[in-house]
Amino acid sequence: MVNEYKVRWILANEFQLIDDCFKPLSAGLSQDEIGIGDDGAVLDVPVGKQLVVVTDTLVKGVHFPGDAKAYDIAWKAVAVNLSDLAAMGAIPAFFSLALTLPDNDSDWLKEFSAGLKAIAEQYDIKLIGGDTTKGPLTITVTAQGWVDKQQAVLRSTAQPGDLVCVSNTIGDAAVGLKIALNTMSAEVLQALSAEQQSLLLKALHCPQPQVFIADLIKDYASSAIDISDGLLADLNHIIEQSSVKSAMPLQAVIEVADIPLSDALKNYVKASDDWSPVLYGGDDYQLCFTAQKDDFAEMDSVAELLGVKLTVIGEVGLAAESQQSKIQLKLNAKPFQVDKVGGYLHFS
Ligand SMILES: Nc1ncnc2c1ncn2[C@@H]1O[C@H](COP(=O)(O)OP(=O)(O)O)[C@@H](O)[C@H]1O
Ligand SMILES: Cc1ncc(C[n+]2csc(CCOP(=O)(O)OP(=O)(O)O)c2C)c(N)n1
Numbered sequence: 001m002v003n004e005y006k007v008r009w010i011l012a013n014e015f016q017l018i019d020d021c022f023k024p025l026s027a028g029l030s031q032d033e034i035g036i037g038d039d040g041a042v043l044d045v046p047v048g049k050q051l052v053v054v055t056d057t058l059v060k061g062v063h064f065p066g067d068a069k070a071y072d073i074a075w076k077a078v079a080v081n082l083s084d085l086a087a088m089g090a091i092p093a094f095f096s097l098a099l100t101l102p103d104n105d106s107d108w109l110k111e112f113s114a115g116l117k118a119i120a121e122q123y124d125i126k127l128i129g130g131d132t133t134k135g136p137l138t139i140t141v142t143a144q145g146w147v148d149k150q151q152a153v154l155r156s157t158a159q160p161g162d163l164v165c166v167s168n169t170i171g172d173a174a175v176g177l178k179i180a181l182n183t184m185s186a187e188v189l190q191a192l193s194a195e196q197q198s199l200l201l202k203a204l205h206c207p208q209p210q211v212f213i214a215d216l217i218k219d220y221a222s223s224a225i226d227i228s229d230g231l232l233a234d235l236n237h238i239i240e241q242s243s244v245k246s247a248m249p250l251q252a253v254i255e256v257a258d259i260p261l262s263d264a265l266k267n268y269v270k271a272s273d274d275w276s277p278v279l280y281g282g283d284d285y286q287l288c289f290t291a292q293k294d295d296f297a298e299m300d301s302v303a304e305l306l307g308v309k310l311t312v313i314g315e316v317g318l319a320a321e322s323q324q325s326k327i328q329l330k331l332n333a334k335p336f337q338v339d340k341v342g343g344y345l346h347f348s
């Protein structure tokens with residue numbers, strides 16, 4: 001059945017909205033390609049490459065606070081998708097945008113399209129289409145990228161003896177969320193300078209997807225995942241899927257003290273003795289990957305040239321059959337217990 005509201009919305013606004021806000025982001029396709037304006041986009045696939053397709057949705061109140069800025073919402077909706085592509089070792093090329101809006105607020109849309117433009121320019125990707133409907137604010141982005149044939153990096157190919165590594169720092173966005181939602185005690189908040197608080201909020205609202213190390217991941221990582229649900233939960237996907245694929249019972253032994261923290265997070269952990277944002281906070285959009293020991297030094301030196309810090313936090317090994325958790329945590333070499341291992345769950 002035709003949705004009356006959608007029809008009204010489309011007739012009144014959609015074409016103007018698309019022309020004004022989104023069509024400019026489609027510029028730069030080749031003469032043979034078709035972007036925004038027809039029933040579908042038509043795109044060339046470079047010779048020798050495979051297409052990698054990812055999609056993620058952001059919902060108001062679930063993925064971002066109700067008072068988040070339109071610019072930041074747009075940035076994050078695209079960033080989380082580029083993060084998935086980077087984890088596959090793929091270079092992003094295009095994205096499409098399914099937008100559900102509660103009303104036609106032109107100031108909000110201008111800000112939203114400025115955020116889209118900023119991230120599209122930063123990572124050289126083109127908007128190739130989408131859909132616009134009326135309803136509770138929800139943004140779904142689908143992104144496409146390329147990887148050399150059969151070189152995509154999977155979650156399921158870690159091997160015993162591999163190092164477990166992460167990019168940059170972990171836990172910033174989860175503590176940023178505590179600041180945004182005002183759920184941190186005044187005492188702990190005092191341990192963070194104003195500048196540190198604003199860096200943590202930036203990590204939450206404007207994550208930097210690790211696009212620039214996608215090629216390195218492709219060339220050196222034995223498996224990879226991006227950290228959206230939390231370090232332990234996402235590493236657990238690598239361990240579980242690699243155990244199935246290799247038909248070996250794998251585990252990861254992680255040294256919590258080696259997990260790279262920003263100065264703000266060091267202050268937070270010191271003041272609160274709470275490791276949960278680091279271990280299962282989520283929203284990091286850093287990469288967690290495994291690599292053979294012999295490959296790490298070379299990979300790390302190239303990453304450094306690209307301005308990305310890589311850190312070894314543990315090692316993959318064989319688990320005892322009786323072992324309950326496939327991730328063993330240590331803090332300064334002593335067994336470290338946490339209340340839960342799970343990360344963010346939508347239906348818990
Ligand atoms: N509604 C769905 N329909 C089909 N596949 C889905 C759906 N939701 C998730 N998936 C697939 O399940 C896998 C895991 O999804 P998810 O946990 O969202 O991964 P990520 O953290 O990388 O976004 C992915 O391959 C994803 O494409
Ligand atoms: C208002 C608000 N509450 C909670 C969070 C934390 N949060 C929401 S969803 C999520 C996990 C990532 O989202 P998901 O849809 O699971 O992404 P995917 O794993 O599919 O990439 C986290 C950490 C947030 N970012 N904003």
Ligand SMILES: [Mg+2]
Pocket residue numbers: 055056
């Ligand atoms: Mg997803």
